[in-house]
Amino acid sequence: MLTNGTCPKTMLSIKDALEALEGKWKLLILFALSTGPKRFKQIAKEVNGITDKTLSRELKNLETNELIKRTVHDTFPPTVEYTITEHGLSLEKVLEELHYWGLLHRKQVMGR
Amino acid sequence: MLTNGTCPKTMLSIKDALEALEGKWKLLILFALSTGPKRFKQIAKEVNGITDKTLSRELKNLETNELIKRTVHDTFPPTVEYTITEHGLSLEKVLEELHYWGLLHRKQVMGR
Numbered sequence: 001m002l003t004n005g006t007c008p009k010t011m012l013s014i015k016d017a018l019e020a021l022e023g024k025w026k027l028l029i030l031f032a033l034s035t036g037p038k039r040f041k042q043i044a045k046e047v048n049g050i051t052d053k054t055l056s057r058e059l060k061n062l063e064t065n066e067l068i069k070r071t072v073h074d075t076f077p078p079t080v081e082y083t084i085t086e087h088g089l090s091l092e093k094v095l096e097e098l099h100y101w102g103l104l105h106r107k108q109v110m111g112r
Numbered sequence: 113m114l115t116n117g118t119c120p121k122t123m124l125s126i127k128d129a130l131e132a133l134e135g136k137w138k139l140l141i142l143f144a145l146s147t148g149p150k151r152f153k154q155i156a157k158e159v160n161g162i163t164d165k166t167l168s169r170e171l172k173n174l175e176t177n178e179l180i181k182r183t184v185h186d187t188f189p190p191t192v193e194y195t196i197t198e199h200g201l202s203l204e205k206v207l208e209e210l211h212y213w214g215l216l217h218r219k220q221v222m223g224r
Contacts, residue, residue, distance in 0.1 A: 102125030
């Protein structure tokens with residue numbers, strides 16, 4: 001694709017994706033949720049370095065984009081769980097390719 | 113990978129990648145440069161919506177991360193061209209998967 005000329009339609013779809021996934025946290029949160037539903041504190045622990053305020057904002061944004069689902073369980077006190085949706089799981093290949101490239105980048109640039 | 117459990121090492125490499133590519137512009141600039149070396153004004157035209165100030169900052173950052181190369185040609189007046197490096201081209205699969213996912217996301221969420 002990269003060598004096939006710059007197609008404005010392709011650029012648009014990449015822009016759509018980047019706008020939905022903007023920032024460094026959303027994909028990391030989705031990655032943490034890819035192993036199963038989790039509560040706020042569990043996600044905060046797994047996504048190293050994120051503040052509660054940012055996590056809260058990002059979770060809302062991910063819910064708006066239908067990438068995760070927020071479920072309130074009828075316990076006492078009520079418990080809230082976040083689950084990745086099917087649409088969220090469709091990012092698997094993006095995450096895989098970012099993982100491979102991240103390894104390469106560390107070797108190429110950061111590892112010096 | 114997504115269903116294989118959350119591996120801290122995988123999360124680290126994804127974080128490395130996301131930090132190097134942070135924001136919505138860097139990948140779009142690389143995509144524009146994937147068809148050949150370009151001058152500042154050409155890139156600004158192809159990457160719709162970017163301001164000169166942001167483009168200038170992002171080009172510097174991409175150069176630091178060795179994703180593009182800045183070449184000054186000995187003309188009168190001197191001309192500057194930006195070229196994608198081999199390391200930049202190694203993002204091809206990431207861009208491809210983002211493209212596919214962007215199409216899906218538009219259909220799923222934005223297209224309603």
